[in-house]
Amino acid sequence: MNNQKPEPRSKSDGSTLDFHSMFFTLQGEGPFAGHRSIFVRLAGCNLQCPGCDTEYTQGRVELDINRLFGMVIEKARENGVMRNENFLIVITGGEPLRQSIGPFVAMLLDTGFIVQIESNGVFEPDPQLSNMLHNRVQSLHLVVSPKTKKINPMTANFATCFKYVIDHRSIDYADGLPIKALEHPASTGVARPPFGYRKSIYVNPYDVQNDHENQLNLKAAAVSAQRFGYIAGVQLHKLIGLE
Numbered sequence: 001m002n003n004q005k006p007e008p009r010s011k012s013d014g015s016t017l018d019f020h021s022m023f024f025t026l027q028g029e030g031p032f033a034g035h036r037s038i039f040v041r042l043a044g045c046n047l048q049c050p051g052c053d054t055e056y057t058q059g060r061v062e063l064d065i066n067r068l069f070g071m072v073i074e075k076a077r078e079n080g081v082m083r084n085e086n087f088l089i090v091i092t093g094g095e096p097l098r099q100s101i102g103p104f105v106a107m108l109l110d111t112g113f114i115v116q117i118e119s120n121g122v123f124e125p126d127p128q129l130s131n132m133l134h135n136r137v138q139s140l141h142l143v144v145s146p147k148t149k150k151i152n153p154m155t156a157n158f159a160t161c162f163k164y165v166i167d168h169r170s171i172d173y174a175d176g177l178p179i180k181a182l183e184h185p186a187s188t189g190v191a192r193p194p195f196g197y198r199k200s201i202y203v204n205p206y207d208v209q210n211d212h213e214n215q216l217n218l219k220a221a222a223v224s225a226q227r228f229g230y231i232a233g234v235q236l237h238k239l240i241g242l243e
Contacts, residue, residue: 002052007044007098009123014100018043019063020056020093022071024079027090028237029204030143030163032116037088038075039243040068045095046122049147051165051182051206056094065104072108085112086139092118097155102128109139116141121151121191125158133158146191147181153194161200162193164230168213168220176224182206201230207238 010018020043027037043060045052063071072089081087089108091101097119106128108115121144125133132140144151144159170179178190193201203224205217218234225232237243 001050002048004045004048004052004055004057006046006048008046010044010099012100014065014103014126014128016062016064017068017099017101017104018060019068020060022075023243024075025242026237026240027088027116028235028242029233030116030118030202031141031161031200032088032090032114033233033236035088036079037090037116038072038079039090039092040072042091042093042096042099042101044098045093045120046098047095047120047147047184049182049184051184051208053207054094065107068104069107072113073111086114087112088116089113090116090118095120095123097123097125097129100126100128102126102130102132105129105132105140109137112139114139114141116143118143118145119155120145120147121155121159122148124152124154130154130158145181147184149188149191151191156191156194159193159199161202162197163202163204164190165206166203166217166221166224167206168216171220171224176203176228176230177201202233203230204233204235207235 020041022040027035096117105115141160142158145163164177165181172179181190203221205221221232
């Protein structure tokens with residue numbers, strides 16, 4: 001059970017970020033599944049999903065983005081990544097859009113990295129990030145994984161793709177998408193992509209500490225993908241035993 005307290009949007013101008021951790025891994029899900037990457041986990045989330053399995057609070061520290069950028073470069077170098085290589089940096093959390101990440105994202109893009117941001121979609125991106133998303137910078141990807149009924153319309157329109165967590169106990173069979181996600185107490189449902197959305201939608205099984213339930217969730221995700229044309233996935237990093 002996730003007991004980390006929800007936090008409001010940060011008032012920082014983006015020159016510093018509330019940082020949790022960084023690690024080299026394989027992206028386990030979504031459009032870059034299987035790609036080696038560096039995850040930059042930012043601290044704090046505006047939601048408190050009971051089923052969230054991520055620690056994003058303990059050991060947090062406020063870092064200047066120049067220092068954080070230097071840490072990314074060093075982590076890449078440690079793992080044999082060339083500075084000009086099209087290498088994936090995943091900015092996750094917590095909730096990354098809770099903070100003004102635009103200046104940090106710009107530094108990564110200017111260096112030649114591919115940047116994927118993982119968001120629950122509630123907040124509007126900060127102005128600098130919005131400008132880059134509006135201009136459809138090819139190396140910038142925003143993956144929106146809704147947990148609540150309402151998400152920010154701008155964020156929804158900027159989304160490269162949508163990603164949903166499938167729990168076999170809570171599916172709307174009209175579209176194969178969840179009624180609740182990660183057991184968040186949003187009783188009125190989970191936000192859908194905007195009307196007319198034609199980009200990819202990923203469905204991944206909810207991972208719980210019960211093999212039987214996991215098999216049912218996996219089957220439900222597969223059925224949803226087959227019936228509605230979504231892309232089924234699994235948490236590849238967990239199967240392999242990575243962070």
